[in-house]
Amino acid sequence: MVAGATVRVMSPEEISARAAGETAFLHWPERATFFAEREMRLRQLSRGHAMGDFLAFTADLAHAQQAQLQALQGVPIPDGRAIDEAARRGLPPLPASDWPRDPAWHRVLRALASDLQAHAPAGASPTLQRLANADEVFLERQADALLTGVMAGLDLASAPIVAGALQVYWTHMVLAVREHHQGQGQPFGRIDDETVCPCCGSRPTASITRTSGDSLGQRYLHCSLCGMQWHMVRIKCPHCLGTKSLSYHSLDAAEQSNDAEASAARAALATVQAEACDDCGHYLKMVHTDRDPFVEPVADDLASLTLDLLVSETGKQRTGVNLMLLFGEPEPPDASPHAGGD
Ligand SMILES: [Zn+2]
Ligand SMILES: [Zn+2]
Secondary structure, eight states, rough: OTTTTOOOOOOOOHHHHTTTTOSSSSEEOOOOTTTHHHHHHHHHTTOTTTTTHHHHHHHHHHHHHHHHHOOOOOOOOOOHHHHHHHHHHHSSSSSTTOOOTTTHHHHHHHHHHHHHHTTTTGGHHHHHHHHHOOOOHHHHHHHHHHOOOTTTTOOOTTTTHHHHHHHHHHHHHHHHHHHTTTTTSSOOOOOTTSOOOOOTOOOOOEEEEEEEEEETEEEEETTTTTTTEOOOOOOTTTTTOOSEEEEEEOHHHHOOOHHHHHHHHHHHHHHHHEEEEEEETEEEEEEETOOTTTTHHHHHHHHTHHHHHHHHTTOOOEEOOOTTGGGGGOOSSSSOOOOOOO
16 A cells, blocks of 8 residues: 555646636546555455455556556657647557557566566466566567457466556656646647547546546546546447447346346446446446545456456447456466467
């Protein structure tokens, strides 16, 4: 736990939006606390949880990520012209799928693997060792697979740690762009596709609602890669943008009753919900800060996999991306039979 991790500082954008009575379009990750808050939430959720070991491992990873985010500096970022050009074309300036990655992220990865060695379960050691020694070709291929969603050739055992390094790298770049372009207007804004991150074009992990000032329960989508949160109105499908056929599901509601009305009432109060759309057949989870101030999209998503099982029984497809857990396999990285560090 980090002292002060629960203090949320408003960004200059949020302060000015609030003064103008508007909803800020972006909610920025904070360099000093971003992964520390995730770690704290993961530790809280891991106690007595069926997936407690995995959540605790992910908390250790978040702890290591926080140290790396605060140490990282000096990697190339888009200049003013590239930012303007992206804005003109309605595209994200730091696209996950084709941004030329600086080898700095390899150093982040090796540091994460070495930090994790200290507390890792015995089974995870071979994977961490392999990552510490992996060559650049292997690492770049893993990154390509993770960032483009083409899973062929992905080493599942090491994927959370590789993804953890890429998250640090992208979060750093987003923050570095803001630091570098301070006083020159907004470096990031709305892009043509409002279902993906306006900074890096990645899909969201989940929605998060927050109340600030007069704006009650505004919904933001949490980027699975860079951690930026962008605003989208409530009662709108974050996959197809349909507004007609949304329904909300939660675990408490499902467990307690066959009475549909009582069940819907309980679902309306749950900390973690699934927002499902009959138009496109997809769902995305939503976490609510006004029901629990410590919710964190990545952590709460990992800890609520039973909700995914429940909703998938209704035939809905998950759209949320959680790089800590691909393919829904709740296993810490251990000796996987097909894992090859070639
Ligand atoms: Zn992003
Ligand atoms: Zn939809």
